[in-house]
Amino acid sequence: MSKPRKVHVKSFGCQMNVYDxxxxxxxxxxxxxxxxxxxxxxxLVILNTCHIREKAVEKVYSEIGRIREFKEEAARDxxxxxxxxxxxxxxxxGKEIIRRAGAVxxxxxxxxxxxxxxxxxxxxxxxxxVDTEFPVEDKFDVLAAPRxxxxxxxxxxxxxxxxxxxxxxxxxxxxxxxxxxxxxxxxEKIVTEVERLAAxxxxxxxxxxxxxxxxxxxxSDGAPATLGKLLRRLAQVPGILRLRYTxxxxxxxxxxxxxxxxxxxxxxxxxxxxxxxxxxxxxxxxNRRHTREDYLGVIARLRAARADLVFTSxxxxxxxxxxxxxxxxxxxxxxxxxxxxxxxxxxSPRPGTPAADRPDQISPxxxxxxxxxxxxxxxxxxxxxxxxxxxxxxxxxxEKPGRLPGQLVGRSPYLQAVQVMAPANLIGSVQRVxxxxxxxxxxxxxxxxxxxxxxxxxAGA
Ligand code: SF4
Numbered sequence: 001m002s003k004p005r006k007v008h009v010k011s012f013g014c015q016m017n018v019y020d021x022x023x024x025x026x027x028x029x030x031x032x033x034x035x036x037x038x039x040x041x042x043x044l045v046i047l048n049t050c051h052i053r054e055k056a057v058e059k060v061y062s063e064i065g066r067i068r069e070f071k072e073e074a075a076r077d078x079x080x081x082x083x084x085x086x087x088x089x090x091x092x093x094g095k096e097i098i099r100r101a102g103a104v105x106x107x108x109x110x111x112x113x114x115x116x117x118x119x120x121x122x123x124x125x126x127x128x129x130v131d132t133e134f135p136v137e138d139k140f141d142v143l144a145a146p147r148x149x150x151x152x153x154x155x156x157x158x159x160x161x162x163x164x165x166x167x168x169x170x171x172x173x174x175x176x177x178x179x180x181x182x183x184x185x186x187x188e189k190i191v192t193e194v195e196r197l198a199a200x201x202x203x204x205x206x207x208x209x210x211x212x213x214x215x216x217x218x219x220s221d222g223a224p225a226t227l228g229k230l231l232r233r234l235a236q237v238p239g240i241l242r243l244r245y246t247x248x249x250x251x252x253x254x255x256x257x258x259x260x261x262x263x264x265x266x267x268x269x270x271x272x273x274x275x276x277x278x279x280x281x282x283x284x285x286x287n288r289r290h291t292r293e294d295y296l297g298v299i300a301r302l303r304a305a306r307a308d309l310v311f312t313s314x315x316x317x318x319x320x321x322x323x324x325x326x327x328x329x330x331x332x333x334x335x336x337x338x339x340x341x342x343x344x345x346x347x348s349p350r351p352g353t354p355a356a357d358r359p360d361q362i363s364p365x366x367x368x369x370x371x372x373x374x375x376x377x378x379x380x381x382x383x384x385x386x387x388x389x390x391x392x393x394x395x396x397x398x399e400k401p402g403r404l405p406g407q408l409v410g411r412s413p414y415l416q417a418v419q420v421m422a423p424a425n426l427i428g429s430v431q432r433v434x435x436x437x438x439x440x441x442x443x444x445x446x447x448x449x450x451x452x453x454x455x456x457x458x459a460g461a
Pocket of ligand 1: 166167168169170173174175176210211249
């Protein structure tokens with residue numbers, strides 16, 4: 001029996017990192033580690049880092065500096081605190097992290113965290129450990145299964161990584177360098193994980209991958225499956241009420257996935273489909289491998305499959321060489337599609353990517369002015385989209401207690417947060433809700449039966 005110890009995992013960046021952080025905690029459980037939200041009492045602190053944002057590396061070093069003070073305080077109290085750096089910055093920086101930040105004991109790449117217990121044993125023997133090679137074995141074959149108690153803590157909705165890495169090499173992006181080439185998990189392994197999650201009370205699964213619709217994991221007949229086929233298989237898992245996937249690339253939106261939207265009621269009518277720019281010239285220079293027309297064509301095919309589909313996207317403004325005319329092409333694309341929301345980013349050079357060395361960088365003033373214009377337009381569309389729900393009924397998956405007593409929070413099919421007065425025993429169920437008010441960040445509603453007949457609520461049914 002291992003000595004009880006505590007691990008604090010701090011996750012930065014995308015859902016894939018959140019998922020990896022959960023799996024790291026699961027991997028460490030057999031070694032006696034339980035999770036703690038309190039950094040100061042941890043025996044092990046893991047920073048699961050992200051390389052996407054500007055100055056990501058500097059931010060990691062400053063975070064390490066902050067944790068080092070806790071480590072020194074623990075040492076004064078006669079305790080030891082190990083510090084590990086994981087994720088994309090670990091993958092990119094490797095042993096440079098140990099050289100620059102001596103307080104770090106362990107650097108572990110995105111593909112290697114299944115070996116954490118063995119690495120920690122080496123750290124305890126006084127070694128500084130760096131493990132960032134892309135391994136021959138697949139971490140998913142070796143990882144401990146998610147534990148029932150840890151799943152239960154995570155709630156009704158769970159992420160499941162089905163694919164990692166990317167072969168697209170967009171000119172601005174570090175993912176192909178930090179996460180490696182595309183690798184997909186076999187269908188049955190994913191089905192087993194989803195069955196386990198469903199048995200522990202999870203009702204909604206979001207399949208995640210850097211390029212999730214490039215999924216090509218092997219099916220039980222030995223042939224590669226598509227994401228559409230995988231979704232069809234997962235829709236049969238008892239207890240799973242909703243399926244989602246993110247993040248997709250327009251080029252990989254194949255017929256099996258589009259047909260899945262037409263055929264699977266469990267597949268939610270919400271697609272996050274990054275476009276990055278509305279200008280063909282910029283798209284070509286970004287090496288996106290699709291045009292504006294291609295993107296509009298994909299949207300049209302998806303809308304033909306399911307009329308109520310809504311779209312969100314990612315945009316980068318101020319890519320090197322972007323002119324005002326290019327930027328206006330982005331604005332007109334937003335108007336043409338009418339996105340329900342979007343993530344907008346100012347372009348910032350990532351060392352090692354082709355666009356980083358271009359001489360025609362855009363000035364910070366122009367970039368931030370364009371960002372504001374784009375955000376204002378997207379907010380306008382988002383408000384219009386949400387306003388359209390006033391008085392309408394929606395299916396809401398109730399997820400957890402809200403801030404007010406007697407209130408629950410759930411999600412609409414379109415991922416809007418919905419606050420509703422409802423008894424706690426409805427958590428985990430999908431309820432028909434009448435939207436009574438549209439707020440800036442969420443919708444407010446009443447259970448539809450109560451809205452139709454207030455006596456229903458008074459009777460406590
Ligand atoms: S498709 Fe996405 S993950 Fe792949 S290189 Fe382009 S932006 Fe990065």
